[in-house]
Structures are given as structure tokens and as C-alpha cells.
Amino acid sequence: MGPLPLVLLYLLPCVSGLPFYNGFYYSNNPNGWNPGNGHGEGVFNGVKLVVETPEETLFSHRGANVTLPCRYHYEPALLSLRPVRVKWWKLSENGAPEQDVLVAIGLRHRSFGDYRGRVRLRQDGEREVSLQIRDLRLEDSGRYRCEVIDGLEDESGLVELELRGVVFPYQHPWGRYQLNFLEAQRACAEQDAVVASFEQLFRAWEEGLDWCNAGWLQDASVRYPIARARQPCGGLGLAPGVRSYGPRHHRLRRYDAFCFAPALRGQVYYLEHPEKLTLAEAKEACREDGAHIAKVGQLFAAWKFRGLDRCDAGWLADGSARYPVVHPRPNCGPPEPGVRSFGFPDPQSREYGVYCYRPR
Numbered sequence: 555m556g557p558l559p560l561v562l563l564y565l566l567p568c569v570s571g572l573p574f575y576n577g578f579y580y581s582n583n584p585n586g587w588n589p590g591n592g593h594g595e596g597v598f599n600g601v602k603l604v605v606e607t608p609e610e611t612l613f614s615h616r617g618a619n620v621t622l623p624c625r626y627h628y629e630p631a632l633l634s635l636r637p638v639r640v641k642w643w644k645l646s647e648n649g650a651p652e653q654d655v656l657v658a659i660g661l662r663h664r665s666f667g668d669y670r671g672r673v674r675l676r677q678d679g680e681r682e683v684s685l686q687i688r689d690l691r692l693e694d695s696g697r698y699r700c701e702v703i704d705g706l707e708d709e710s711g712l713v714e715l716e717l718r719g720v721v722f723p724y725q726h727p728w729g730r731y732q733l734n735f736l737e738a739q740r741a742c743a744e745q746d747a748v749v750a751s752f753e754q755l756f757r758a759w760e761e762g763l764d765w766c767n768a769g770w771l772q773d774a775s776v777r778y779p780i781a782r783a784r785q786p787c788g789g790l791g792l793a794p795g796v797r798s799y800g801p802r803h804h805r806l807r808r809y810d811a812f813c814f815a816p817a818l819r820g821q822v823y824y825l826e827h828p829e830k831l832t833l834a835e836a837k838e839a840c841r842e843d844g845a846h847i848a849k850v851g852q853l854f855a856a857w858k859f860r861g862l863d864r865c866d867a868g869w870l871a872d873g874s875a876r877y878p879v880v881h882p883r884p885n886c887g888p889p890e891p892g893v894r895s896f897g898f899p900d901p902q903s904r905e906y907g908v909y910c911y912r913p914r
């Protein structure tokens with residue numbers, strides 16, 4: 555016989571007869587709690603485990619520390635404080651698989667994947683099992699489940715986390731519908747942004763985003779948000795909404811992109827300069843001012859979160875010229891607030907100033 559029977563011999567005494575549930579074995583540790591004979595019997599007879607999480611979406615921003623609250627209690631109240639097992643995970647979304655975040659038993663915990671070293675359990679209050687995440691990343695937004703397991707009782711609650719940011723449509727310098735999915739991801743990254751999720755585009759549509767060109771989203775679907783039904787945008791027969799072309803071939807099909815830029819910690823400003831500049835001069839002028847020429851995502855974030863309002867068009871890093879308007883006024887573009895674009899002018903033309911970005 556090979557080594558197999560030996561292995562079984564070592565494992566069996568530890569495992570056999572113990573309930574296995576949600577990836578955990580329940581030990582007969584004398585300090586722990588013995589779950590008795592299962593549902594309806596033993597200590598848990600008639601006692602309900604209740605897990606509480608906030609109903610409202612939590613908002614935070616990139617680089618911040620955030621706490622996702624989660625507490626549990628028993629009904630009717632139980633006096634004894636038994637160690638429970640806690641599991642936090644992120645729900646599958648936008649084609650991304652479900653992701654384990656953290657599991658904890660008593661004071662021991664383990665974190666997983668991108669969350670390793672960035673998360674811990676906050677147990678300040680009695681029966682608090684909140685999740686603390688440090689240094690938030692754009693990809694951290696989504697829905698998290700907090701699961702508490704006490705013997706065979708198993709309850710969970712949901713926490714939704716959104717990062718503050720702004721959705722903007724992005725077109726390639728050559729014009730409409732030039733980007734396949736990978737190029738859309740690259741284009742958004744170059745503007746200090748990521749490809750927007752459907753939820754982010756939907757929220758932007760609720761806030762009034764109207765764009766008649768279809769763009770890629772994070773789940774590789776192609777959509778466009780319409781606030782007012784009209785002829786060239788699907789016609790009058792269709793209700794306003796976020797319209798879908800459905801999933802499209804990643805490589806072969808080309809559209810615009812919807813990017814999501816996070817709220818900024820740095821500052822975007824229009825450089826006061828005696829003359830208008832070429833694109834190369836504009837980049838140099840920001841450098842001389844101890845900054846960089848701003849990216850499109852940074853200008854949108856400053857417009858949305860800092861109220862940057864300026865009627866002067868300026869160069870941006872991608873070679874486009876734009877200006878941000880919060881309070882529309884005569885001789886300053888259309889009657890709605892927005893970031894106006896002059897497209898991608900000749901880089902040698904001297905008709906624009908420049909927006910610079912200084913990180914903090």
C-alpha cells in the first residue's frame with residue numbers, strides 16, 4: 555500500500571463527524587462552542603441569529619480608508635459571547651467573478667487576493683464584525699456580503715460601496731467609433747480613469763448624462779444614455795434610458811468608451827499665461843509651473859467635485875482642447891453645465907491656453 559491510508563488515518567480523527575459548512579469545519583474545541591446536534595436542538599433551540607448592515611450605499615473615494623459596517627445579535631438576547639466565524643466576500647459583478655475578501659475566527663483572520671494586507675476586521679463594539687479597507691482602489695466598488703456563522707446558524711447582510719467619480723464619454727482623436735474593448739480600457743487609463751460599470755453609467759444617466767454615441771462598459775457591453783428621446787438617437791418611439799447594443803466582439807467591434815474618473819486629491823487649474831500656446835508649449839508651461847498638463851478624467855473630476863468653472867479653452871494631455879462650465883452663461887457654450895470640447899485641434903495652433911494638474 556502507498557501513503558494514502560496513512561494520510562486518511564491522520565485526517566479522519568480530526569474531521570469525521572464534525573459538521574462541514576460554508577468551507578469551515580466546526581471543532582469540538584473546549585473553549586469554543588459545541589453546536590449540539592444540529593437545527594432545532596441544543597443551545598440554539600428557538601434562538602435566531604440576526605445580521606445587520608446599512609441599507610444605504612456607502613460612498614468613498616480612491617485612496618481613502620473605509621469601514622463597511624456589520625453587526626450581529628441574537629433574538630432573544632443571549633448572554634454568552636461565543637466566537638463566531640465571519641466571512642466577507644465581494645459579489646460577482648460586471649463579468650468579474652465572486653471574490654473572497656476575508657475570513658475570521660475569533661481574533662485570527664486571513665485576507666485574500668488584492669485585499670491581502672489592506673483589510674482587517676473592526677471589532678470595537680460587542681458583536682461588531684465590520685470590514686475596514688485601506689487605500690481604496692477603483693476596482694473596490696461593488697457589493698459585499700458579511701456572513702456570520704455560529705454553529706449551524708448562518709446569516710448574512712449586504713453592503714454596497716461606491717467610489718465617488720464622474721462618468722464621461724471618450725472618443726479617439728480620429729473620431730467616432732475607433733476603439734475596440736482593449737483600446738477603450740487603455741484610452742480610459744490614459745485619462746486617469748477606468749472603463750465605467752453599468753451601475754456608474756446608469757447613475758450618470760439619472761443625473762442627466764445624454765450621449766448619442768455608443769460606448770464600451772466594463773462588462774464589455776455597449777450602451778448609450780439618452781435623457782431626451784430624439785430622431786438621430788434611436789428615434790422618438792423609444793423611451794429615455796440607458797440603451798444597449800448587448801455584448802460585442804472585444805477585438806473586432808469598435809465604439810467610443812464610457813470612462814469613470816475618481817474624485818481627485820490634487821488640483822486642476824487654468825494656467826495664467828501671457829500668450830496662447832501650442833500643445834508642446836502647453837506641456838512645457840505646466841512643467842515649469844511644477845505641475846503636469848491635466849488629463850481628461852482629471853478635468854472632469856475637477857469640474858464635478860471642485861466646481862472648476864472657466865470659459866477659456868485649454869489643452870489637455872491627450873491633445874484635445876476643452877473647458878469646464880458649472881454655471882452656464884452667454885458666450886460660454888450651451889445652456890447646460892458640462893465640459894465643452896473643441897475636439898483635437900492642430901497641435902501647432904496657438905488658440906488655446908492650458909489646464910494643469912498638481913497632485914497633492
Ligand SMILES: *[C@@H]1O[C@H](CO)[C@@H](O)[C@H](O)[C@H]1NC(C)=O
Binds near residue numbers: 617618619688
Ligand atoms: C489609512 O489608514 C492608515 C493606517 O491604517 C494610515 O496610515 C493612512 O494615512 C490612512 N489614510 C487616509 C487617507 O486616511
